[in-house]
Amino acid sequence: xxxxxxxxxxxxxxxxxxxxxxxxxxxxxxxxxxxxxxxxxxxxxxxxxxxxxxxxxxxxxxxxxxxxxxxxxxxxxxxxxxxxxxxxxxxxxxxxxxxxxxxxxxxxxxxxxxxxxxxxxxxxxxxxxxxxxxxxxxxxxxxxxxxxxxxxxxxxxxxxxxxxxxxxxxxxxxxxxxxxxxxxxxxxxxxxxxxxxxxxxxxxxxxxxxxxxxxxxxxxxxxxxxxxxxxxxxxxxxxxxxxxxxxxxxxxxxxxxxxxxxxxxxxxxxxxxxxxxxxxxxxxxxxxxxxxxxxxxxxx
Numbered sequence: 001x002x003x004x005x006x007x008x009x010x011x012x013x014x015x016x017x018x019x020x021x022x023x024x025x026x027x028x029x030x031x032x033x034x035x036x037x038x039x040x041x042x043x044x045x046x047x048x049x050x051x052x053x054x055x056x057x058x059x060x061x062x063x064x065x066x067x068x069x070x071x072x073x074x075x076x077x078x079x080x081x082x083x084x085x086x087x088x089x090x091x092x093x094x095x096x097x098x099x100x101x102x103x104x105x106x107x108x109x110x111x112x113x114x115x116x117x118x119x120x121x122x123x124x125x126x127x128x129x130x131x132x133x134x135x136x137x138x139x140x141x142x143x144x145x146x147x148x149x150x151x152x153x154x155x156x157x158x159x160x161x162x163x164x165x166x167x168x169x170x171x172x173x174x175x176x177x178x179x180x181x182x183x184x185x186x187x188x189x190x191x192x193x194x195x196x197x198x199x200x201x202x203x204x205x206x207x208x209x210x211x212x213x214x215x216x217x218x219x220x221x222x223x224x225x226x227x228x229x230x231x232x233x234x235x236x237x238x239x240x241x242x243x244x245x246x247x248x249x250x251x252x253x254x255x256x257x258x259x260x261x262x263x264x265x266x267x268x269x270x271x272x273x274x275x276x277x278x279x280x281x282x283x284x285x286x287x288x289x290x291x292x293x294x295x296x297x298x299x300x
Contacts, residue, residue: 043098043099099276125262131236131252
């Protein structure tokens with residue numbers, strides 16, 4: 001009899017402990033499941049000139065929104081190259097990217113016309129300026145006299161030794177398209193209409209195209225691109241700001257080229273619309289604006 005009662009008590013205690021474990025453990029299990037379900041990966045395609053500032057803004061966004069569980073996968077390149085990637089059928093079916101930030105309206109307008117943007121987008125989040133730069137130490141013999149403006153890139157009257165001028169390929173690189181506009185313009189402070197002369201020259205003074213604006217910067221730093229000696233290049237203010245081996249020559253007047261803007265948009269293919277919209281809106285926040293300004297961008 002005693003043994004039977006003892007066994008009953010042990011059974012009751014075991015059942016009570018099991019119930020208590022379930023009561024305590026189930027909420028924790030649910031919380032873990034909810035956190036796992038909340039984890040979101042956002043894929044961002046952005047102009048290569050944003051390579052430093054976008055990760056900084058993402059870090060601030062993550063810190064400000066820990067409950068979202070967002071991680072970012074970034075792809076940086078020329079806006080034209082990114083547009084080509086966006087239009088790949090494999091990326092379309094995979095919902096890649098969630099967010100696109102270009103360095104010009106051309107590529108964004110293409111997506112908008114094709115109905116690929118979510119409602120309410122794009123929104124301009126930053127601006128930039130175009131600058132002419134040269135290597136700190138030019139390849140000998142140095143251009144004579146020293147290049148001092150956009151209209152002094154040819155071997156014109158009294159000028160010698162101009163060789164390669166690096167710009168982004170205007171067909172796919174916004175910085176290159178802006179540079180082309182500057183060199184075509186005959187307005188004061190612009191390129192004196194020298195674009196075709198530089199492009200079609202059969203002598204040493206010629207344009208050398210790069211696949212994105214950071215490759216232009218690298219060409220000026222290294223003083224060579226595709227086997228050509230580089231005496232100068234045209235990049236953004238923000239690119240020159242990260243370089244210790246290039247020298248500033250001149251800033252292009254804003255009437256020499258179209259406005260340099262960075263439109264951002266959520267693509268309607270995204271499977272993470274809420275998180276994507278939250279981050280895209282954050283790009284216009286006071287924190288993001290400060291990040292842009294610290295990196296020498298302008299803000300609208």
